[in-house]
Amino acid sequence: MLADFESKHSLYFDFAGARPLQFVNPPQQLEVKAGQTARLLCLFTGSPPIVSCWIRNKEQIVDGPELWTENTDQSSSLVIAEAKPQHTGYYTIVVRDRKSSAQHTLTLSVIERPEPPASCPVISCVTASSLVLTWSGPCYDGGSAILGYAVELKEQGHTEAGDWREVTDLCTSTSYRVCAGLRHQGEYCFRVRAFNKVGASDPGPVSPVVRMEQRVSAKPQAGEAPKRPTCVTMDSSNKVKDHYIMQEKLGVGKFGQVFKLTHKVTGQVCAGKFYKGRRSKEREAARKEIELMNYLHHPKLVQCLAAYDHKPEMVMVMEFIAGGELFERIVDDNFEHTEPASVHYMQQILEGVAYMHEQSIIHLDLKPENIVCVDTTGTSIKIIDFGLAQRLDANTPLMVMQGTPEFVAPEVISYEPVCLATDMWSIGVICYILLSGESPFQGNSDTETLALVTAAQWEFDEESFDEITDEAKDFISCLLNKDTRRRMCCKEALAHPWMAAFDSEDLATTKCLSKEKMKRFLARQKWKKAGKAMLALKRMALLSKGDSCSSPTSPGEKSPLSPEAKHALKSLEQKMQGPPHFTQCLEDQTAVEGSSVSLSCHLTGYPDPEVVWLRGEEPLEESSAVQIEYEEDGRCNLVLAKVSMEDANVYTCRATNNHGETFCSAKLAVKQ
Template identity: 45%
Template sequence: MDFKANLKGVGVKPKSLSEEERKVNSPQQVDFRAVLGKKGGAANSNKPAAADPPAKNAGGSNDFRSVLANKKKQATPEKNGENGGAKTTEKDGGKTTVNNCVDGGINEKKTAGKELQFMEKLSNVTVLDGQRLRLQCRLASSDARDVTVTWTLDGKVVKPSKFIVLANEGGLLSLTIDKALPEDEGEYRCRAESSAGRAECSCMVLVDDPTENSPADKKSKKATPTSETLPPQILQFPEDMKILAGEKVEIVCRFSGAPPITCTWLKFRKPIQEGSGDISISGGEGSSQLTIGSGQQEHCGCYTVELRNAYGLRQAALNLTIVDKPDPPAKVPAASDIRRSSLTLSWYGPTYDGGSAVQSYNLEIWDSVEKEWKHLVSCNSTSYNVQNLLPERQYKFRVRAVNIYGVGEPSAESEPVTVGLAEDDENHEEEAEEEDDDLEKEPDYRDVTIRTDMKVKELYDVEERLGTGKFGQVFKLVEKSTKKVWAGKFIKAYSAKEKENVRQEIGIMNSLHHPKLVQCIDAFEGKSDIVMVLEMISGGELFERIIDEDFELTEREVIKYMLQIVDGVSFIHKQGIVHLDLKPENIMCVNKTGSKIKLIDFGLARRLENAGTLKVLFGTPEFVAPEVINYEAISYPTDMWSIGVICYILVSGLSPFMGDNDNETLSNVTSATWDFEDEAFDEISDNAKDFITNLLKKDMKARLTCAQCFEHTWLKQDTNTMKAKKLSKERMKKYILRRKWQKTGHAVRAIGRLSSMAMLAGVSAKKGSPTEEDNQFLECLEYEQKTECKPSFSSVIKDVEVVEGSAARFDCKIEGYPDPEVVWYKDDQPIKETRHFQIDYDEDGNCSLVISEVSGDDDAKYTVKAVNSLGEATCTAELLVEVMAGEEEEEEEEEEEEE
């Protein structure tokens, strides 16, 4: 779903819906880039809001409501270009100079006088891409008063923004960029002017590529300093380190450069105090060493060494990981499905895996006769069916987690349990039989390599179609060699980019071998398609299961489901991955009768490790976190927000952020507007509300982690002894019906979602054959090539009128195959992507140009050109920049004074 259609008007009139109806609304997953273009500063602000696309409003937070209420002001053409400078008028036979006044100041050229003096001048600097850049020089103390300071980069004036800080502290003039980019490279000049005269100094800044291995070997692209003025050079610095807990850690940095060189060690950008936390720092000529006597978990983190002399600054960083045996598994192992001589034991993974994935679990047993702990079995799952138990004995169990570094400490002991008790009645026996469906069998874990040398039909029989989506279809597959039933996800992938997206999803799933996560067991690549062979999940969506007539919804049941969701997400996060698409459709029941669930669809998942600052602009408005809409860096807490929304809906049947439309929903999310005021929460415990509250925090750092969720009072309580008050399912039914209605006619990102398999009541071995239509589809996937055509615009860019200081956006949609290359032009000059100009072009052909912090210089003609091997197409529009209301009033006052 595209937001652009929702933003055509200046304002949006909400529907007259009740609070409950608004909360059960549920929009489809969308790309937020289509919304962000209309977002800008309020028209009554005299100070432009600095922003990286998408721009922030004058209030400092990205609230889309400001977009919908923004009113355009008619431009005054005769005043454009008269914001500054002076006008000369004839009066009484002479000439009078009239200066324009902006913010109360008179812009006059100062008379020349005694030259200012710099005590310290700017020095050449080399920094790594993404690291902090600071330039500074110092005026003589007697010259520091009433000085106007101007900074320029390659002749263009540098203005302060959220990324650039300019300061004058008693004559110490500085320019600071928190994260330097290649566009920040060049010649910087600092010019100081006062009634005493003017002075200036300059330096060269080089932004190095951080991917190069040896900083000392890099060649300057500009202004190589002489040996007498050489900035620090790092000769040796280690890569990321993994150290076994308890061992000594030594980080050595060797460097050169013009002395004196000061060396500062930092952890998470904060200076390290020597002697704290068993840390010592030593150094000699050309080297510095940080030593940790005994590495422990608190020593994990990012360590940076900062070298500085009079001629520049150098930094290097590494991530230190202290690895160890896993922590004990969380909570207490629980026995269920107790029979005459067997039971099923289930447990949770450890709160910390020691820095290496858990490989297996060691299950230990104790009985009331031998009264000693013995090793029972090793297994890879978090449940095990214990056989051959004797009815005369009481048993207790505990579990140890195992990784490559060793065997961890045992979990807490289970409650004593006795097998062989007679069933109360026949009904109890039947219930026990049903619970067999709830046993969590060990999934078939495989590291999948995409096959290109054979087709899926060679190894699998393709049977009936299970579902259809925008990108392809899902078929039932039967493995020829084993007769096992799988789900085949046939994905249309014509372009290299489309295929790379699917390969990325498969690569991520290879890292996610866990019982709570759906598994990919095979994959095939053809000329125009990729087939993923997936674990069959036949129980349907969790929310659909809850509204079944035979299901009793209680807070106790919600806790059981939330524990499983958190367990799965915890494992995802431990692999350095974020899911980014947690929502009801992606939580599936394993079968129709049990309570086990799995998380599916990793098409939007991303790796955080080695990814730097990751930002995304996709998701479902109802479940997405504020930092995604605000185009800020995301991390593991982004998933925790979605878990909070899911939990809110599970206990109440209401959606916490749903508005009358997508824009209102986004506004509610960015402002974190939600409550427990509905009567649906009258029956919900305070602990449940506290759990939700600590997940739906606007500050992502304040949200609970998965480990903290396991330790929260609500999830930690014994569900066997808690009260089980029945909750109403009527609101949930309305919510689900609303979602189904809204999905009609819309493509679903999770193609052919596995929920479509709900039609198979259990993993049925029923034979079936594809229809003729299905066979045609499969043949097309194998042989069809996309029709080639030259580029064209199905939607063109349109003229845009914005207020100075806000953000402007041009949108178009491009058709054509092969995929066209796209270039944007400003007055016939190609546009290079920078902080000011943000260009986006997605796989569906949607293309946009976002211009942040618009100024008068941006008032121009903009053209987008699409080119492929068959031809080209262009479309053009104009950007009209309006003067801020406050500035117009000031200019009018000046004109009145002149008259």
């Protein structure tokens, strides 16, 4: 009889009205010093049981003596007993309850003192009592932004370490003019320390000794061709034509024109960038570019050699790069194009951009046209055109509306703050084209291209990447990530396995890549106009703003689960399984005849238990006198209206699922 009744009238928990599973103010980032305990805590709401796990590097984290999880139905913590720099990265928590699942990713930064500056100070602009020092930033910033540098000097003849004295600890760039404390004919050497919020680094390499009557890399005299990169200042006393012979035009841009120049005295061939300079805005842009160039003394970056300001004309004299654009060189029939050669090019691009980023300068216009070959026979390249480059200020977010649609990052189109990772997106696009000859975001119009970039919609064309290594594909994937926090930085990119994938290969036997698609890409680029692209970029930005205002994301909307999170759900499903269990049992009661009685208990279990109420040995069915209630949190209630003496009995709540069965009982006594 009971079995027949259960098949028709047994009830299951219904959690349709339960609280939705969601995170409560989840943290986006946690920063700890090396050696401290790191506790990544996420709070959430939902209907118990709730299970969770943590993922890093696509692998589910397993508890151990140094790293473990602490879980409840309302929270989950990942504890790292002694945080180390290698623990820095992205951590994803995946949670699941009876009805749904969710994930959240946060960043852990483990910071420490930075490494010393990578190079010794280069001394230039020496006078009898002052000089200029320029150095490279540290290879590793300790996981925290470099706040500045401390410059130290020691006078020649003093050998004890204590004889080093501090010139300044307030230098915020990698260049500093020492104009006090130097005596005429004194001999000095210099070193630099970098510091971040944790502390100062060890001192970097010591500079060569300089005598204050010497002229080391002195500013060129009027009529003298500069021989090496130096601190360039505007020459307002002369015109560029006083020192150089103007030759053929090399190019035209939004800024003005570029001409080939030959120095009248030495015959040195240079390139002159002639700015329009008629408006104050144009003149300011020219000055800004020349100022930035003084911080970019690196062999992979084109060098500024001199600058002239003779109103309205403004000219920047630069190195002449004879090899032409890299992509034009690659499609030449006499030039071999292979994947190992592409690695070599990408290494050089990363080295140049890494130096820029050390100075907190972003290029913001990295594209094939701005990657040029040093000469017509070798494979050395340089990065050119810093007209859109900007210096980042940690206290002031920078938002720009500039760039080339196919290479611009999503945050530019959305008019969100840009960062060093903005350049890394462009490098990813360049690498994709370099290997395949195709653009990952090329649409039928600039507006369509920008829409594809905004959505970060791209894939590896099966035909074009058929013979490209998995390491190369992973390298690109780690750059073309819409989340700026997940893109590789230059240091990570240079350490990527693809960079060393061909060290032991016989390059002579490496298969050549097809050039036909690259030729079509270059042909398409030639008829594109920058003005049209900029207009499309601005239109897309307005559309993106409008969309964000008119269609905000609903609070309950969840982002799609990552593949590794979906995999983790399988283990969470197993973790949730369990037999029914009463966390609160029924209690004996005494009621007055004619009153209402409520018997209550609380139940857990997964899958959801099947519940039956019994009076004595007989199953109860709902009626006007008997009400059965199931609350969203697992509470089970039996309500008897107007009890009589016949209702006195033992009442049982029995719960069953495929893992087991349990019950609890209570005695109801009725008195007159």
